Amino acid sequence: MTDLTQLQQQAETELAASQDDAALEAWRIKYISRKGLIPAAVKQIGALPPEERAAYGQAVNRLKQGVQAAFEVRQQAVKEASLQAELTAEGIDVTLPGRRPQLGRLHPISRTLRQIYDIFGSMGFQIYTARDVETDETNFQLLNFPKGHPAREMQDTFHTTVPDVLLRTHTSPGQIHAMRDYHPEPIRVILPGKCYRYEQVTARSEMMFYQVEGLAVGHSITFADLKGTLHAFANQLFGEGRQLRFRCSHFPFTEPSAEVDIDCILCGGKGCRVCKYSGWLEILGCGMVHPTVLRNGGYDPDIYSGYAFGMGPERISMLLHGIDDIRYFYANDARFLPQFA
Ligand code: DAH
Numbered sequence: 049m050t051d052l053t054q055l056q057q058q059a060e061t062e063l064a065a066s067q068d069d070a071a072l073e074a075w076r077i078k079y080i081s082r083k084g085l086i087p088a089a090v091k092q093i094g095a096l097p098p099e100e101r102a103a104y105g106q107a108v109n110r111l112k113q114g115v116q117a118a119f120e121v122r123q124q125a126v127k128e129a130s131l132q133a134e135l136t137a138e139g140i141d142v143t144l145p146g147r148r149p150q151l152g153r154l155h156p157i158s159r160t161l162r163q164i165y166d167i168f169g170s171m172g173f174q175i176y177t178a179r180d181v182e183t184d185e186t187n188f189q190l191l192n193f194p195k196g197h198p199a200r201e202m203q204d205t206f207h208t209t210v211p212d213v214l215l216r217t218h219t220s221p222g223q224i225h226a227m228r229d230y231h232p233e234p235i236r237v238i239l240p241g242k243c244y245r246y247e248q249v250t251a252r253s254e255m256m257f258y259q260v261e262g263l264a265v266g267h268s269i270t271f272a273d274l275k276g277t278l279h280a281f282a283n284q285l286f287g288e289g290r291q292l293r294f295r296c297s298h299f300p301f302t303e304p305s306a307e308v309d310i311d312c313i314l315c316g317g318k319g320c321r322v323c324k325y326s327g328w329l330e331i332l333g334c335g336m337v338h339p340t341v342l343r344n345g346g347y348d349p350d351i352y353s354g355y356a357f358g359m360g361p362e363r364i365s366m367l368l369h370g371i372d373d374i375r376y377f378y379a380n381d382a383r384f385l386p387q388f389a
Contacts, residue, residue: 072126153385153386159365161260164285173236178216178239181213183214184214187218204217205245217243219240219241223356231345236263238262240261242258251374254362260358262355264354267351269355274336282331294307306334306335332360333359362374369388
């Protein structure tokens with residue numbers, strides 16, 4: 049006759065020592081499967097004298113149930129322990145900070161444009177957006193560059209398959225559109241936008257670049273207004289105390305015309321590599337709107353006068369940030385662009 053107490057102790061001890069699924073399965077087969085020791089003990093009831101059967105039956109049933117319950121508890125514990133071991137082995141470190149998504153930011157030229165808008169906006173200029181695709185007439189003829197005019201050679205042009213339709217080479221044709229729109233009201237606008245030239249790309253010139261044109265038309269506007277406006281602009285953008293130098297120049301659509309330099313923001317005018325030891329940096333072209341251009345825009349030059357200017361934001365951004373190659377702006381190099389937060 050099986051000693052039930054001993055069987056129970058032995059089953060419990062071995063169960064407690066079973067650390068994994070394989071050991072548990074071996075234990076299950078040994079003790080509680082159909083051919084296991086416990087069903088065998090149950091079967092022994094039949095071999096007992098009738099008066100002992102009831103007590104033995106109760107004891108063996110209690111043993112069977114107790115051991116079955118202990119097996120289930122142990123099974124659960126082994127499962128949890130193995131899950132825990134797996135997690136530790138895979139080394140998931142929940143304290144590691146998450147990866148920040150990359151945030152986009154403004155392109156350096158957009159930033160420079162916004163600085164320019166802010167300054168002229170504070171002086172009462174509106175932003176006038178003109179088209180990128182122009183005609184030979186608006187890009188050149190109405191601005192006093194007749195066909196064959198040598199000044200056209202400075203602006204090698206992307207033509208389209210449609211005769212006389214081209215990509216604007218400068219923002220100046222916007223002057224014609226603005227004048228025709230505003231006439232006969234006075235005008236104070238800046239005209240920002242992209243321009244296109246069919247040119248060799250170098251450190252100093254791109255095929256596509258921005259310009260910001262300025263135009264003021266009204267009564268009694270003089271060169272002094274132009275000088276005062278540009279002086280205020282340069283002082284706000286490049287810092288107080290900037291000096292401006294107006295050099296005689298020529299543009300077909302202005303008369304007189306000038307190019308404007310500021311004293312070098314790097315060496316303060318002493319002369320350095322950036323200003324090519326001249327002490328001056330060119331920042332824009334300007335002049336009084338040519339009478340023919342005023343007339344082409346619908347304004348009588350005997351009654352109205354105006355000034356215009358045009359600048360390149362890439363060049364201005366290069367000066368402000370010490371960038372020495374214009375090609376960086378549109379090469380989409382993720383090492384360059386994020387430097388301008
Ligand atoms: N359109 C000229 C260019 O692209 C720049 C310019 C010069 C614009 C003088 C002006 C100006 O309005 O007055 O070279």
